[in-house]
Amino acid sequence: MADPRLRTEQRALAISGGILVFFLAAPLFALIATATVASLEAGLREPLVWPALRLSLLTTTSSLVLVVLFGTPLAWTLARSRGRFARAIETIVQLPIVIPPAVAGVAMLLAFGRRGLFGSLLYPLGVSLPFTTAAVVMAEVFVSAPFFVQAATSAFRRIDPNLIVVARTFGATPLRVFSRIALPLAAPGLVAGAALSWARALGEFGATLMFAGNFEGRTQTLPLAIYTALEIDLRAAQALSVVLVVVAFGLLIFVRSVLRRWSEREMTP
Amino acid sequence: MIARGLTLRIESRIGALQIDVELETGPGPLVIIGPNGAGKTSLLSSILGVSPVERGRIEVAGAVLVDTAAGIDVPLEHRRLGYVPQDYALFPHLTVRENVEFALASSAAIERQERAQRVAAVLRDLAISELAERRTRGLSGGEKQRVALARALCVRPQALLLDEPLAALDVHARREVREFLSRYLRELGLPTLVVTHDAADAQQLGSRIAVLEAGRITQRGTWADLAQNPGSKFVEEFIATAGR
Numbered sequence: 001m002a003d004p005r006l007r008t009e010q011r012a013l014a015i016s017g018g019i020l021v022f023f024l025a026a027p028l029f030a031l032i033a034t035a036t037v038a039s040l041e042a043g044l045r046e047p048l049v050w051p052a053l054r055l056s057l058l059t060t061t062s063s064l065v066l067v068v069l070f071g072t073p074l075a076w077t078l079a080r081s082r083g084r085f086a087r088a089i090e091t092i093v094q095l096p097i098v099i100p101p102a103v104a105g106v107a108m109l110l111a112f113g114r115r116g117l118f119g120s121l122l123y124p125l126g127v128s129l130p131f132t133t134a135a136v137v138m139a140e141v142f143v144s145a146p147f148f149v150q151a152a153t154s155a156f157r158r159i160d161p162n163l164i165v166v167a168r169t170f171g172a173t174p175l176r177v178f179s180r181i182a183l184p185l186a187a188p189g190l191v192a193g194a195a196l197s198w199a200r201a202l203g204e205f206g207a208t209l210m211f212a213g214n215f216e217g218r219t220q221t222l223p224l225a226i227y228t229a230l231e232i233d234l235r236a237a238q239a240l241s242v243v244l245v246v247v248a249f250g251l252l253i254f255v256r257s258v259l260r261r262w263s264e265r266e267m268t269p
Numbered sequence: 270m271i272a273r274g275l276t277l278r279i280e281s282r283i284g285a286l287q288i289d290v291e292l293e294t295g296p297g298p299l300v301i302i303g304p305n306g307a308g309k310t311s312l313l314s315s316i317l318g319v320s321p322v323e324r325g326r327i328e329v330a331g332a333v334l335v336d337t338a339a340g341i342d343v344p345l346e347h348r349r350l351g352y353v354p355q356d357y358a359l360f361p362h363l364t365v366r367e368n369v370e371f372a373l374a375s376s377a378a379i380e381r382q383e384r385a386q387r388v389a390a391v392l393r394d395l396a397i398s399e400l401a402e403r404r405t406r407g408l409s410g411g412e413k414q415r416v417a418l419a420r421a422l423c424v425r426p427q428a429l430l431l432d433e434p435l436a437a438l439d440v441h442a443r444r445e446v447r448e449f450l451s452r453y454l455r456e457l458g459l460p461t462l463v464v465t466h467d468a469a470d471a472q473q474l475g476s477r478i479a480v481l482e483a484g485r486i487t488q489r490g491t492w493a494d495l496a497q498n499p500g501s502k503f504v505e506e507f508i509a510t511a512g513r
Contacts, residue, residue: 172375
């Protein structure tokens, strides 16, 4: 590498990449670096912190269970179908990824609000969904399910189709093929997808605010609490933010290690 | 006379290919050769029941699996065909024993004790008892093939379909495994269809050979028949590669 031009060009490429890295890391660095133990402690003592933490845990666990329970069979079906209909379904399922959360909130109100398309059918029965904890879970399912279904579908697609054919030649029923062959083989992909989906649900803000509102203990999840705390006490907002970042970071490490172990397992003959 | 083997008459359009095939095996292997894209894989998938047969009839050991005229189309799960794909398709998350057990447990309600006996018997039969607790990933190609055979045969299928049974092996292993397979299939006496693009495989495995070209059977006979009287340029070149 004696050629100075090669070196200059390589440096230019590295620097332009470095600018983006700085931009991405700076806010997170500021968030952590400006926090002191004392300010974190004071922040976590704010009364809105613990109800929000509890509610976030409760709602994201519920939404995750629902997403995995209904998303896994859907992903398996999508992975095995090739028709135009299946592709249309896949597009519909992916749509919430690109829809702005605020739009999702409006759409959910129009669908499940008291006067909504489906909500108006429930209201006479005494069921009103908006501005309840159930609404929080619904908003979280709406925005997070696509991440799981997408990851699960591609995990199922990676299974050698001959494994399924061979299993069927023995007379294995669809449920048996699914549970004994497909599920264990796709498990790492499902776990990674579930983790990503959970992270998305944990951070959900816009749709929740519009469809579920911002009521402490009932619909005020961590991101909404951060938004509220910002007006009262910046330290509380920062403390909650640090908690979320730590959780998200841990999750990212977890997902990457699962996926790495998986690809290593796939590579070894 | 009741056909003891596998007889089929299939017309189907699979992808861009039109297949129109009539075949009959006796007990013992029939080898199908043909150039790439001639429809060998499509033929197998029609027999298995993965691809639908548009018109025709498939009969194995007297049982009708497909008869489009009579509206019969037995689902893949109930066709009782043993299938060994090219890469053997062993379940990577299961041990050798579990692979075989999965097949048995899927096929019939057999008591645990009898199941264990049948698994042990088939592993012994294929001389892979000592591999029983191993994961399939680390096995050699020849070992994998034996496991795939054990798994396919333990459910007592009516016929056996082998797709390129030796293609996944390296040159050194190939000769040895080919000899084993040839002997084993003859002793087994089960109607067997072997698909291969390898001349040496065809020569040694098949008592009878059928040539599949562009979706049609263009020639059939013994290896000697084909060598003496090649019906096409493909057969001529195919025979010539066997000596190499």
